[in-house]
Amino acid sequence: MTEAFVYKWTDSINNKFYVGFHKGTLDDGYTHSSYVWPRFSMNNIPEGVSREIIATGSWQEMAQLESDMLDKAYSSGNWDQYYNAMRSYPNFINVGRPPVSKETKKKMSESSKGAVFSKEHRRKISDSLIGKKHSEESKLLMSEAKKGSIAWNKGKKIWSEEQKERIRQTSLNLPKKTCEHCGKQCSPGNHKRHHGDNCKYKY
Numbered sequence: 001m002t003e004a005f006v007y008k009w010t011d012s013i014n015n016k017f018y019v020g021f022h023k024g025t026l027d028d029g030y031t032h033s034s035y036v037w038p039r040f041s042m043n044n045i046p047e048g049v050s051r052e053i054i055a056t057g058s059w060q061e062m063a064q065l066e067s068d069m070l071d072k073a074y075s076s077g078n079w080d081q082y083y084n085a086m087r088s089y090p091n092f093i094n095v096g097r098p099p100v101s102k103e104t105k106k107k108m109s110e111s112s113k114g115a116v117f118s119k120e121h122r123r124k125i126s127d128s129l130i131g132k133k134h135s136e137e138s139k140l141l142m143s144e145a146k147k148g149s150i151a152w153n154k155g156k157k158i159w160s161e162e163q164k165e166r167i168r169q170t171s172l173n174l175p176k177k178t179c180e181h182c183g184k185q186c187s188p189g190n191h192k193r194h195h196g197d198n199c200k201y202k203y
């Protein structure tokens with residue numbers, strides 16, 4: 001079974017490409033997740049557009065391959081020909097990779113110095129991101145990248161005892177809600193979570 005694959009779309013009319021990886025099967029209907037190239041479905045592929053499967057493998061391998069291919073495309077100077085808005089997610093590049101030496105890091109930092117998006121390009125990306133949800137891929141990558149890191153609120157005292165007591169009192173004083181399905185009376189928070197539309201006695 002294929003866990004993930006790297007694909008390359010070619011738009012022969014505009015002479016452009018889009019490279020990506022996808023966790024799923026070749027025929028699950030997924031097309032691409034470019035932010036700058038209009039979406040289409042497998043049943044509605046635009047004229048002159050075709051997909052090539054570059055490789056299949058584990059999602060880590062495929063994420064790595066995608067990142068390598070985009071790096072290559074970027075450094076070859078044909079980046080304008082790509083519908084990819086980003087080479088890869090900088091924070092996620094190291095997922096599953098061996099540690100990078102100081103020397104390499106210095107090189108990477110120097111080579112990325114020229115890689116600044118123009119204002120226009122950044123605005124385009126930003127506009128296209130408004131209201132967008134993260135794709136399943138990027139959620140997966142973010143979750144992997146965050147593993148082992150410390151939660152933002154760990155060990156921090158967010159509320160004082162006095163504030164906590166005030167919050168407790170406020171919620172105690174809220175009028176109780178009655179569930180239309182089972183008749184139970186409880187606080188608005190509990191009601192919202194366990195009753196009303198979520199009540200197990202709803203039918």
Ligand SMILES: [Zn+2]
Binds near residue numbers: 180183184194201
């Ligand atoms: Zn209920």
